Amino acid sequence: QEQRSLTVRISREIQNLDPPFMTGTTDSNVLRAVFQRLVAYVPNKYEYELDAAEKMEQVSPLQIDFTLKKGQMFTGGYGELTADDVKFSFERYIRPDAEGKESSYKADWAALVEVQVHDTYTGSIILSKPSPSLWEVVLAGTSGLIQSRKAVEALGAEHSRTPIGSGPYMVTSFEAHRGLTLSRNPDFADYVPDYETVNLIYIANQKTAELALRAKEIDFTELSIDAAEELIGAEGITVEKRPGQRFVWMGMNMQKAPLDNLAVRKAIRAAIDVDEMVLAGYQGNAPRLNTMIPPGLLGHWSDAPVYQRNVDEARQLLAESGVTLPITLKLTLLNEPGFQNMGLVAQALLSEVGINIEIDQREAATFWSSGKGESGDDLELFFLRFNANPDPTYNARWFLPSQIGDWNWQRFDSAEFARIQDESGSNLDRDSRVQQIIELQKLMDESASMVWLTNEVFALGYQSSVQPAFLPDGNNWQFPYFKAI
Amino acid sequence: MLVIVVLLNMVPGDPATALLGPMATPEYAQRFIAEMGLDQPIYVRLWKFFSQVAVGNLGTDVISGRSVNAIVWNALPHTFALALASMGLACLIGIPAGVYGAVHKGSIGDTLMAMVSVVFVSVPSFILGIFLLIVFSVMLNWLPVLGVSDNATLGDHLVRMILPTVALALGWIGLIARLVRTSMLEALGQNYVRTARAYGLRENMIHYKYALKNAVIPTLAIIGMGIGRLLGGAVLIEIIFARQGLGSVLYDALQARNFSVLQGSVFVVVVIFVVVNLLTELSYSFFDPRIRYNRR
Amino acid sequence: MTTGTSVRLDNASVVFLNVIRALDGVSLEIKAGETVGVVGESGSGKSTLCRLLVGLTLPTGGDAQIMGQSVKTALKTDRKAFRRQIQMLMQDAVATLSPRITIGGLMMEAVAIHGLDRQETEARIHTLLERLRLPVSILDRYPHEISGGQARRVGVIRALLLRPSVLVADEPTAGLDVSVQGELLNLLLEFQREMNLTFVMVSHNLHVIKRVTQRTIVMYLGQIVEDAPTATLFKHPAHPYSTTLLSTNPLLSAGGASNAIILQGEVPSNAKPPSGCRFHTRCPVAQPTCSKTMPELTRTEAGSLVRCHFPYSLALPGAHQDT
Amino acid sequence: MGLALVAAILFIAIFAPFLAPYDPNKLDVINRLAGPSAEHWLGTDQLGRDLLSRHIYGTQVAMTVALSVIALALLIGMALGILSAYVPGPVERLILIAFDSFSSFPSVILAMAAVAVLGSSMPMLIIVIATSLVPHFGRVARAQVLSVMNEPFVEAERVFGASQLRILVFHIVPNILAPLIVIASLDIPIVIAIEASLSFLGLGLRPPLASWGGLLQDGYQNMSKALLPVLISSAALAIATLAFTMFGEALRNAIDPRSARRPD
């Protein structure tokens, strides 16, 4: 094999490489190259195929049986991958470890009772309730990674920096604040990744990454939409833009006067021009979004109303509402250019109907805690962005009454919403589940506390000599399937 | 120091949400909050931190599980290399430029240099860095964009140091040139220079030996004080050139509300400042014998 | 003429930074209306003596009294009254004028600080300007716009506005050309007589001391080495240092003949004064005892106070003494 | 020349509403990032706002921020500096330690932390940047007071009977002001630069306020599409810097009789 090497830019530091404690997609992209799962996604799709498992079957809503392939070895001499390792790995999520640390992804395995080990290679996953998203989201995702009990126990804390897996790659060097190198695992037998090594380099600054791509110092990076636009047509560089799977909306705090008044919320919805805001925010590169679940994902409500700007209606609604104009509202937003620009447009649009907007732009960490606890009481208008998950029930959970004071910044307090969301979580019938999800979106629409804006675009740039592989959300990169062309 | 740590501890936001945004579950956030001791009152946190520092332990980074000592020690050499290189470059160019300006006061060269140095001093280093990148890396393609290399040959390291060093040094060149020029003018007006002239010493000798040594002393003080500014500049430069270093550790830690790392690295920065100022004082006595014999 | 004691120092010492003995056990009594000159090597404590009198420096040992009242207590109980009693002309006249205030403004501070009558003060300022031959236009100028001689006269007016009974002048003619120093000294003497001022004057210029003062104090390394009526001192200096000092004063009338006694060596530091007599390291007539015991200030038959084991042992060379 | 430029900048700042051809916040998203034209001399930004108007208003913002920061820092710095010179002992030491620790710390990081704690509004930004400059003024004020305190004229005033307070107010403060004002004018560009750095990091003034730092950041973001805006903003910053530095140095020469008298 050729000694090909791939250089990938990462935009955040690698923090923790112990799967139950990993901190985000940067970590998980590495982990999914290092560890095997029972089932794993095929290149570029949410579909999955058998990985470490030779055979796998949902024998009942509450039980999944699996049989492992033989001879899958952990690197570093930690022996063969066994059913006991599967048990160890999955059960780590539901029990605190010796020091009392709990996995941050405990919720993924909330339905797990135990993994029964039948012999070296076979076992059963026992659930407490039906879990429709378990296969796509958990087993094929990062929480389904299989670690070596021996290695974790032997290495202790060091395991979070030196992951021992049985997957196609292994971590051969790791320098904080700099990056990490993946090298091909010679013992991995299923297939041979194209690249001998993958270098992940930490470059926080977008612009630097863009320049480095142009200078051919990196092979692959995510791009801001601006940069993507600019790079289209650049020699030797391929730019890929796709509708994103993050939903962005303008939220209104339903418990704060005058936004507790439905007419006011509706007036605001009527007064803004989503298309113009999206144009300003994303330079015309992002599609408009009309409901929470972006098109293409399970549960998308394709008939959702498409609100057009209607100043007269807005004025009339305001008049009906009984509030005295002008009113002044605070618009809290993250200090990213796209949000800033959308905020400015919203400010201009709303001022025409007598609503003055004060823009309160916040830096990331402050922004993300603005809806927390008591500070959430004071929120008025805000822009928010969430990552969409293939599991629609999961997406809806942030809007539950129980999330008030956490992520339900609009303080949308609907018992019915909570009930339907809960039911959808264990509904194994796909069609009726979709109906439930659409029902949820209708409830959200009725509240008029969320004006959906866009599902963004994601853009990736890479040297034309590279054929990358990544899941449709654009964030989950599949290094083992990257090809050199 | 204390003030800064207190201030930093008052920064709102918690590491979990800062890291994960909406993905953070309450349990997840709670874990960090407890481990960083953020649920405890501020004096307890301070006491814990300083009692650990007293035994040389800056604490543990809860998020990655590494010791803060290791993180800081890893970053320091890079920042030092950058700071030293740009300081060196700045002195190498700034001092002769300042002497030239003072000796040829009012000449076109002096005026031009004054203007250029003013621009260098005041335009933030990140803008200079960006322009350097555009010109040398993208347009001319002479130098690499990234400030550090992976295939760690010394040559490659050096080549990659050039742009960050220059970007950081430019401001200092301007500053040093201006300072040296001012204190050279002061020195050149002194009686001992008149004496040296009266005894026919060559102008070069007067400028570079007799006057410069006197002129360096006030310059040193400013350089010592300016180490804070240098680190501030380094933060931005490290971000732009994707270099690791203390600046980016500090910045990332603040961004991520990683208080344990933040406190530790702030502490180290303050210690560095104190040490540098001590060294500056020591180097005074190298340049200024008056301090040496008065101490005796 | 009152003849009470106006200024009194009682074994006063000033030690700076715990080592520098700027003044070392100085005792002194000056009668009201007396004119006293102070001479001595630079660093011998002349300025410190002046500052002690006006309360700019407080004694670290002993006591300083003005008009029978200790300076320390006077400053505490009634600072302004004390200030009106004693005024000082400092060495660098231009630098003693606050640079951002007009001369007129500086003078009118007397009204602001001491509550003097405005009209009366203005009238007095104008009389004094006239007597000191300063143009009225000077009132609108700033200190840097006037000459050194003018600055000195401005200082004199400011001091006299308060009608002090004691005037201390630290080198009032330093830096002035001979062509103008006479004028200033004449005026000072006039005022001294008119107002019956007690006048203490430091000078390096022995000619000036000889002409202007009735009594002269010679200082060396923080001590008084001789305190004598001026005429007596210039005729028969008792202390070898006084003799040397007088001998180094070239006289035009001597026709260029030099009778200077050339001392060897440098002035010792007052942080580490020599043992015994402070002057013995440079004294041409030193004896072994001089390095062992410090002589006391004792009165000679001629009425001089002198601090020497062997007074009059060094005679003034040359014959140019005006007998 | 420095004076003329500073006068011009202040003129633009004061009369911004009359000089600017457009409302600086008027959006025209269709015409975004247009090049210079007859209607928009400097072109438009990413939201179609007139860049000339924005820079003119930016001058106003920059001056408001810079002058308030300097005034605040000057006042506090002077007060602390004088205090530390006047009250030796623990107070003095405390102030000096505070000065040291604040200046040891990169002001950008300090500002980042403070903005994070306190949010970013114009008054907040002013306070934060001023805080980071206080040690600068404080130290100079202290050094000045210490040297002026021993000037003969201060002693002369004491002998004349002036009280400590009177000496401080009428004789010391006027004499330490000049060098401080010189420093103030030399520090104005630094303030602008810090504001620009903060805006660059996204911690600056709230949009839609046009500040030079924000304009620079906008220009930088869209640099790949249009290089002109970022160049214009950099130029504005550089010109202002140059102007205030030259002004400050001229001021120093005018004020310091020593350097003025020396003819070379």
Added chain:
Amino acid sequence: MTEPLLSIQNLRLTAQTDRGTASILRGIDLTVERGRILGIVGESGSGKSSLVSTIMGLLSPGLNAEGSVKLDGVDLLTLGSSKMQALRGNKIAMIFQDPMTALNPVFRVGTQLVDVVRNRYPGVSREEAVKRASDALVKVGLSDPERRMKDYPGQLSGGMRQRVMIAMALLCQPDILIADEPTTALDATIEAQIIDLLRRLRNEFSGSIIFISHNLGTVLQLCDEVAVMYGGHLVELGAVRDVLAQPLHPYSRALIGCEIDDQPLDVPLAFIPGKVPETVDNPPGCIFAPRCNYAAEVCTRVMPPLRAFEGQLAACARLEDIT
């Protein structure tokens, strides 16, 4: 007759100032013979330092000199700066007023002396230069020269520093040594040492000395000739004894009359009333006329040239009338 060593003709020095053109020197004619000591006296601001700076070629920029200054027949004013530099420290050298600041505080005394030696005699080895320097220090009366060479100027007293300056001049063996008020900053007893030293060293110099002083007595003791300056003019020149004993020019008379030397105690002190002329004023007549007791109509027309009278030179139109 041999040509004079230094001959100055019609030397004018002007400067552009805010208040117009300042005439600092207004046409000086002066010769200095080989081996002679010339004293220059005159009021502060009369141009003494400016005159010697012009000779040294050390004028600050902005000053404009006209006329000629010939050293051994070479006109120094037209000499290029590098040639002038070669001349300094070789044919001419200078001792400055303030020994405290004239030496570089951050270099050892030895370094500074050796630099001068090796600059003057480029062929000399380092050891030889060190030896010569330490010999020179011995000559000026500094004991322990090895130690002194290692000291920094700040560790020496004023008198010692001035001796180092004199040693530096000795090392150069210049044809002309200029001393601008070399003892003004020193104490009386130390001043006497230095004057004594200069007098003894006269024999070491084959060249001439120009000695500026305010102290007429010192000039009388040290110099052969004396030049009296007033307002940028040379008003009188002659043998020192003659001029000081019997001054011709009214200014010299007044100046010498102001010496408070041996005058009776009961008459007021003498002074010259009026104002020193300003460099920016250009009165048509005699520069001293406004303050002159003898001024007549003729004096207001032109500045009289220096002319010979009774063996001296004086610039006064009424010499005949007033003697």
